[in-house]
Amino acid sequence: MPAPTKTSKPNVTPAARGTTKAPAKGAGSKEGAKAGIKAVAKPAKAAAVLAPEVAEPAAVLIISSKNYSSWSLRGFLLCRLAGLDVAEVAVSADDPAIRAELLLQSSSFLVPRLDHEGLRIWDTLAIAEYLHEWAPEAGLLPRNRAARAHCRSICGEMHSGFANLRSALPMNLKAHHPGFKVWAGAQGDILRIVTIWTECLKTYGGPYLFGAAPTMADAMYAPVCARFTTYDVPLDPASRAYCRTMLALPAMQEWLAAALAEPDEMEELDVEF
Known part of the structure; x- marks a missing residue:
């Protein structure tokens, strides 16, 4: 019998055996697909340059002339003392109602007005109480409860009284009248204010009306310090020192600098009467 011939094993490829070698990552796996997409993706278009959004201010204080409006100054000082940053919006002195106020012909103070967190608060004393709550x-x-009552009382007195002083010595931060002769009708108001200051400084120790730090009372009487300086009103040493303290307050210095830079719009007020 002839010897059987030796046959070689067929050259079977892995695919023919029914087995497939796992593709390397980067060729066919999900991870590879993602990597491939990233590799061949078109470069992203440059993002459009947009104008920065301007955020609405959290608080707005409506004021009028910084040179002439004592009530605007009070509102500004109250916000500063309370630590509330405000954007200032000045109403035009051409507005008849505002012009009347600045000329001391209107008993309705339309400024300042505080817009804060959706609320509108007008009248300086109302703003002061609102900021105290805030x-x-x-x-x-x-x-101290007794001191609070005292503080509120003298704030209310300034808010509703001293009409003769307002008429005789209108606020004008740019002016200075050495030796100014004060109308006799205003002398009673001056005496009463000096009495208030003297009592407070003696009772609470100064340098502010209620002690070591300014309160709403100091904001209410700050324009009087400016008036006394403008019209060279004779004062006792303690009252003069208090005026210097108030005028040196950083917030007061900020307001004074802005007032001096303000255009002259109300020439009628720059008169002696």
Whole structure:
């Protein structure tokens, strides 16, 4: 019998055996597909350059002339003392109602007005009380109950009184009248204000009306310090020192600088009467 011939094993490829070698990552796996897409993706278009959004201010204080409006100054000082940053919006002196106020012909004070967190608060005393509620730790009112009552009383007196002083000595921060003769009708108001200051400084120790830090009372009487300086009103040493303290307050210095830079729009007020 012839010897059987030796046959070689067929050259079977892995595919023919029914087995497939796992593709390397980057060729066919999900990870590879993603990597491939990233590799061949078109470069992203440059993002469009948009104008930066201007955020609405959290608080707005409506004021009028910084040179002439004592009530605007009070509102500004109250916001500063409370630690509330405000954007200032000045109404035009050409507005008849505002012009009447600045000329002391209107009993309705349309400025300042505070717009804050969706609320509108007008009248300076209302703004003071609102800011005290908003930031009680700022010390707009004294901690002691008796001192708080005293503070509110003299604030109310300034808010509703001293009409003769307002008429005889209108606020004008740019002016200075050495030796100015004060109308006799205003002398009673001056005496009453000096009495208030003397009592407060003696009772609470100064340098501010209710002690070591300014309160809403100091904001209410700050324009009087400016008036007394403008018209060279004779004062006792303690009252003069208080005026210097108030005029040196950083917020007061900021307001004074802006007032001096303000255009002259109300020439009628720059008169002696």
